[in-house]
Amino acid sequence: MNDVHEAVTRAHHDEWARVVAALTRRFGDLDRAEEAAAEAFATAVERWPADGVPPNPGAWLTTTATRKAIDRIRREDKRDDKHKEALMAHDDSPPEPLGAIDDDRLRLIFTCCHPALGTEARVALTLRMVGGLTVPEIARAFLVQESAMGQRITRAKAKIKATRIPYRVPAAEDLPARVSGVLAVLFLVFNEGYLATGPDTDPVRPGLTAEAIRLTRLIRALLPDDGEVAGLLALMLLTEARRTARVSTRGELIALDEQDRGSWDEVMIAEGHQLVRERLATGVAPGRYQVLAAINAVHTSARDARDTDWSQVLALYDQLVRLDASPIVALNRAIAVAELDGPEVALAAVDHLADKLTDYHAYHATRAALLRRVGRSQESRAAYDRAIELAGNTGEIAYLTRRRDQLG
Amino acid sequence: MQYLVSVIDDKGTPGSTDRQPAISAFNDRLIAEGYWVFAGGLADTDAATVVDNRGEQPVFSDGPFVESKEYLAGVWVWEAPDLDVALKLAAEASKACDRKIEVRPFQ
Incomplete structure (x- = not known):
């Protein structure tokens, strides 16, 4: 029984975005895809304990969700044909050779992070449609009323439909700007988890940082050659590695030079360092996230705060100033x-x-x-x-x- | 899908007045590439008259329905396959007009 429960949770983690993405592509409608995906997962909760976990949960869920969506369309068809007019613009051409292993999920991510949507809407929609978080979960994470968060997501979906935001991976020439828009959304989610705001909230919300890392990993799998995606993932890992050392038992933040470095997560640090080294080895000029990751790599390389290579840190900041002349960098x-x-x-x-x-x-x-x-x-x-x-x-x-x- | 593309000017910091050649060239392209449905520049908001005939008698009043620093200076209607195409064109339109552009789909 517990195994089945775990299997459903794992499937939700691993397959939610894939199911929503596949259905959105097929039916051209985010609402319908989200609804059918939720129904399919509910069916799994009901059926898997009795029938056993299917050998390929992802395929089972996609098939079930597709069937649910078709059932619903048939029922609605009897009422009117209106929904046919409301389909999203989407492109049926085969995936472009981006090195992408799963084009549908990329389409979903780019749609949710479209520049025509407001930042808050992008964050909420990405966590719901790609991350699979429920509306109450997202509302709690951002200290917003559930009804307000629900509305924010509904409005965003309505805008996508009304304005015909396409369900498509952007053209190569637009890709860097659009990827950087996606990364900005993920970094915002991460930062809200890492340095949570609000008077009645815990200083750190690990659920959000973990979710941001998970989604960044997904994008890295889809766009393995993008240096900034790798940079952001490294930056998140090297920051997250210090999470437990960063807050005292009394809930007070501990500055970098006062942290117990022995309690840093070595696995995350090793992965972050590996990513930074990989990017350095390409010889391609780094973007903002890669330089930030490199700065964090220098800090996490010092076993003692006094061993920090500050001249290296300063050299990296000089590089960062050239990329981002903001006063915060200064x-x-x-x-x-x-x-x-x-x-x-x-x-x-x-x-x-x-x-x-x-x-x-x-x-x-x-x-x-x-x-x-x-x-x-x-x-x-x-x-x-x-x-x-x-x-x-x-x-x-x-x-x-x-x-x-x-x-x- | 059709989009209403509004050109927004600002009385405080108006766009430059020498844009006609650039706008004409941009219009020619819209026509050649099949996006153009309609275009028109508008007279000053001082020339507007508001008519309200919801009551017993029509009431005519001088001036725009809302007084603001920002106002509608002209419109296009474009036919475009999706918002990305419309936004790309709008970015060019903003350069051509030296003004802000609002893109809004028809229902």
Whole structure:
């Protein structure tokens, strides 16, 4: 009985996106595909305990879902023929030679992350249609009312239908921009799990980080030659590896230099390092995620915080600045500068960013730490106060409060 | 599928006034490639009249139905197979007009 339960859970994990993607392609309708897929999984829960788990659960689920969808169409057909007009535009040509092993799931991902949809809608739709999370699960993860989250997803599906967002892998010339849109959605999901916001929430939500990693792995399997996909996966793994070391038993965030490095997940670190090495070996100029992954690889290579190769970190930040001239990158670069050239030099660089980052908690937190190091306690305290005011993460607030109170 | 493509201008920061040659060239292409259904530039919003005959007598009032900094400067109707095609054309249209473009499908 437990084995069957496990088999259904595993099938849901492994096959949900495939079933939804195949049905969307066949019926040209996300709603219908989602509904039929859910029905097929419900049928599996009912039938597998008695009939046994089928030898190929994915095929069984797709066949069952297809049958459910056809049944429903027949019932609706008797009422009207309207649904036939509402089919999505889709392209029946064979998969383009992208090295893609499963074109339908890629189509599904690109549709859910279409640039014509709002960011929140993209995130919700991707978690529902590709990730297979339920609406209540997604609502909980983003601290949104269930009805509001349901509406967000319904509206997104309606826009896809009404505007004819195509069910298609973008043309080669559009692919890099569209892939980067997909990665942005996954990174957002990951970050929300990694640094959860909201006053009544745990500082870390491992469900979301795990889901983001799972979906990024899926995209990596579908687009194995894309360097930025590999980079994002490496970045997520090297970040996730430090998750348990990052929060104290009292729910306070622990800074990188204070973490117990022995409790980092070595398997994830090894995989992340391997991905970074693979990308370096290609000799292709890295994108933003690859450079971020490389920075994290340097940090996770040091067994002790004091062994960190800061000149390597700074060189990578210099590379990152050329790709992404945002003030947030400049802020993070300043942290490396502080280690190499001292806090005064770093502080000057940080103060330069005042106009652009005045509402960003990390700006004030970084400044507070630098001011403390140069002995300007009073200003440091004021900066901590401002950072605490702006921070949304409960663990981070606890950390900043402790640091402030240590100023004496 | 047909899309209404609206050209949006801004009274605060209007687009440049020398766009006609670029727009004409773009229109020729829309026609040649089979996307063109209709196009028209609009007179200033000052020229608008709103008519309301939902009551007993028709009421005519001067000016646009909504006063705003941003306003509709012209429209196209395009026939395109899907939104990706329409958005690609709209990106070119925005360059040609030097103005923002809204793409909205007909029902």
